[in-house]
Amino acid sequence: MSDRAVRISQPGGPEVLTIESVEVGDPGPGEIRIRHAACGLNYIDIYHRSGVYPLPLPTGLGMEGAGLIEAVGEGVTHLKVGDRAAYASQPIGAYATARVMPAKCVVKLPDFLSFEQGASMMLKGMTVQYLLQRTLPQGGLQAGDHVLFHAAAGGVGLIACQWAKALGLRLIGTAGSDAKCQLALDHGAEFAINYSTENFADRVKEITGGQGVKVVYDSVGASTWEGSLASLRPFGLMVSFGNASGVVPPISLKALSASGLYLTRPSLFVHLSSLEATQDISGALFQAVERGAVKIEVEQRYPFDEVQRAHRELEARTTTGSGVLLV
16 A cells, blocks of 8 residues: 655645655665654744745655654664654655655654654754754853743744753743743743734843843744844854744844854754764753653644645644644
């Protein structure tokens, strides 16, 4: 019996998502075949579907999943048939009942995590790990430091709120409604700003006694860019890692010079370029969850056949926390 996968043949809205029959085949050297129990939903999937991040077409979608290892190719030693496994990785194609993919991207899923948790936490949780522990301002971050984290009630944001608190950081979160702000506070943010009703840069300066924060982690993009720069203290670090409100327009480097600011545009998948790096980052995430510093809550569950509805709700930014497609 053939498997099924979500495909697109042109960029567009949720209506371009189709489910097709596919032949998965056997893994080659350095590859595995995984049968998914759940597939993660992430905002980057919207960028891929809509053409913000152009892809060769036709293509699959999805970058995160969890399930059982069905077959192992030559040279793969860290996984075996029957292992519970999870991943967040390229190549794209996680929205599928099963797939063949590079083994270096896939790690064993600890028994204390469900498939749904695994499918919903890998991309978001490993993103938070590389942000809070590897993408650091001059002099690093110490307990008691303020950081600004946009979209704090989203899947990445709720993990960041918890992990920052465990590290002793004073996270200032932003969100688009009072209810979402309360959710961020409930998950460990020390302050939450509704950026639809408040000037968040002014509020950040008020919270920090006029100093500003050492680092801003910004996945919103165009609409928060100027305010994010204004929220930084001298020699602060601007970390732009997403474009939920649109791509940041071209900037003049002079915009950074007045306060000696640093700017970076990191990517999770550069960090996951080797098996060793993937094991290190995922291991840190699993340890944070096991010791209770981070709790993974799956807030939205969609049947595989309802992928269009999942994208509509994700793109409308009416969701909170993490969501999965159930296979």
